[in-house]
Amino acid sequence: MxxxxxxxxxxxxxxxxxxxxxxxxxxxxxxxxxxxxxxxxxxxxxxxxxxxxxxxxxxxxxxxxxxxxxxxxxxxxxxxxxSPGLDRPLRRPSDFMRFQGETCELTTTATEGRRRFKGVIAAASDTSATLELEDGERLEFAFDDIKKCTLKPVFDFKQKEGKN
Structure with missing residues (x-):
């Protein structure tokens, strides 16, 4: 980072x-x-x-x-x-591994004209993290290129079945 x-x-x-x-x-x-x-x-x-x-x-x-x-x-x-709060920052490889499957927003050094990405952490290693974007595209980011990354909690406000 x-x-x-x-x-x-x-x-x-x-x-x-x-x-x-x-x-x-x-x-x-x-x-x-x-x-x-x-x-x-x-x-x-x-x-x-x-x-x-x-x-x-x-x-x-x-x-x-x-x-x-x-x-x-x-x-x-x-x-x-x-405390870190709901929009918890991710800084270390272990953070990305711990929150694999969660949605995050990542800012990186310029990558083909785009710097901000939002997606689900699909994979993480000691050197990089892979995000699956909403369109299904998977992008890998080296930790040395990530400027900032925060979790973006997803809330489901739909009523549960059987409840009024």
Whole structure:
């Protein structure tokens, strides 16, 4: 996955510390203005377990201390620590393997004039992921070319048979 140097620096440090706190770092993203960016850290329990709001709050102190010790951003910034949510980012090969069969939206470096793709994760390996698009076409993407990928949950709002 394509990450900025600063994002990768933060990810590496948090992943080094996370096991001692019983969590897994899902993603780190720096967004917003250059003068006052937002550093978003998404985490979950080990093995993909969900975290409650209280559990996320309890993790915020060590995350804040770790990011502050790195001092990766010269200007003031906002730190957000949260769970991944429904539109969970996928960053590692293991994420793509875990969510095989799920729908995602992927942004990649320019590929024949197209950069955004939406489809079902049909396959994943240590080096690439294959999406099956809505028209049935299958495209393989090297992880080094993927800029961003998020799950896109599919909701079925049809009423179940026998229910009014």
């Amino acid at each position: 394509v990450k900025s140097k600063t994002e990768q620096l933060i990810i590496d440090e948090l992943e080094r510390l996370a096991p001692t706190h019983g969590v897994d770092i899902v993603d780190v993203e720096i967004t917003g203005a250059t003068k006052a960016p937002c550093v978003r850290v998404r985490l979950e329990g080990e093995g993909g377990a969900s975290l409650s709001l209280d559990e996320v709050c309890a993790q915020t102190a060590w995350v804040s201390d770790a990011v502050e010790a790195l001092d990766p951003i010269a200007s003031p910034y906002t730190l957000e620590v949260s």
